[in-house]
Amino acid sequence: MIDLFTAAKPDHSGWRIDETVRAAAIAEHDLNALQDDASLRRITDFAAALCGTPTALVSIVLETCQTFLARTGLDAAETPRETSFCVHAMLADDIMVVPDATRDPRFADNPLVTGEMGLRFYAGAPLIRADGVALGALCVLDTAPREGLTDVQAQGLRVLAADVMMRLSDSRATAASRAAISDSEGRFRTLADTMPQMVWSTLPDGFHDYYNARWYEFTGVPAGSTDGEGWNDMFHPDDQERARIVWQHSLQTGDPYQIEYRLRRHDGQYRWTLGRALPIRDDMGAIVRWFGTCTDIHExxxxxxxxxxxxxxxxxxxxxxxxxxxxxxxxxxxxxxxxxxxxxxxxxxxxxxxxxxxxxxxxxxxxxPTAAPTSLHGLLGELFLPYQPQDGARILVDGDDVEIDDRSATPIALLFHELATNATKYGALANDHGTITVAIRAEHDRLLLNWHEHGGTPVIAPEKTGFGSQLIELSAVRQLGGAVTRDWNPAGLRVEIAIPKTSLSRS
CATH class of the missing domain: 1.10.287 (Helix Hairpins)
Incomplete structure (x- = not known):
């Protein structure tokens, strides 16, 4: 019988893999039996929670692709080999960390980085057999850049990679699998007790049945005294009901749990704490356990x-x-x-x-303010308030709302103030029945704002450009990088202003 994977052969770059023999060995061993293995899924769930990332994978690199024996936070079961980060990680001596893939020449043009996934952070522990064969990696991924892993997270990833190899080496022996799972759970508890964060776990109904040593050191309460619902009494009285409601929502919906509250320390001081938890699910999608952490964020x-x-x-x-x-x-x-x-x-x-x-x-x-302070509709509503009578609006803002910030608010305010002032002197607001519509339309890379006056006194194009017109040009063109088009229609002035979206907000 051919072994699970053939021995690797060294070349100038280190250990490489004989793809042909290895593919035959994989087919004989039938790795399909390990796809979405429950014990491997628990490992990826724990790895994601430990490292604070949305995604964790057990990746085996094949000749043309990498297949995921277990995955947390990712739907795809495999991706092409040429886009694989794990191809590099499995040849490393230790964990390979990519803080920001866009700044790494190996991956900056990778479709996983430039495409919809938007991968930025990667950390992978190589999966190496005892005889030196490189199989793949246990990795954690994030769409936001990070500085790296803490010492505890790196230690935990190595421990979990060893657990993965234990599972791969004897997946056919049921008794050995149970022993490996039991040992893995023991490792989890040992690892949790070495973490600087407070770690806890609950049953699917939310009954707390485990806290690590750091919880008891911080709170000073006797072991077991906060099991069940006793944890809520450790919070500040003003935070208890809010925390209970958020936790019940997560239990009912399966949504991740996240909240800031004040937790009582052993000396009686209440410290601001960030509580987070993720559900662990079985193969059918049912929640089998919640795993959470408490982090002191008081300073x-x-x-x-x-x-x-x-x-x-x-x-x-x-x-x-x-x-x-x-x-x-x-x-x-x-x-x-x-x-x-x-x-x-x-x-x-x-x-x-x-x-x-x-x-x-x-x-x-x-x-x-009532409207969000990043809303263009909100800013225009505030700006036009002095021109609006109590019995009804004469300036109507309609269409798409977009995000603005302090950089664009000033030129936008000056621009529309001038238009409204001129309308009061010469246009739609110079009588008692004229109105103005401001139609906003967001296109791919620009924003169109159409100012249209109705029912005012007839308007004619001025013979020379006044200061107000110059101010409009200054605001729209020079400060916002846009363009202004005027139509001096006697029935009502029309002004179209085109502004690049990049000028509206830093984000």
Missing amino acids: QKEASEEREIIAQELSHRIKNIFAVISGLIAFSARGNPTFANVAADLRARVTALGRAHDFVRPHSAQSR
């Missing part, structure tokens, strides 16, 4: 709150600057009556800038 939480307070204070002072500038303009106008009309226009523009800043600035729960 990060306090630092974040301090940054938010500073940002709000700075933004409040900027808002006060706008008020001071408006006051100075008004003061100057009183001393120079000939400056009154110019001062009124200038104050209106400063007020528009202030509205734009106030919309996108950091807000507290009390000061946050």
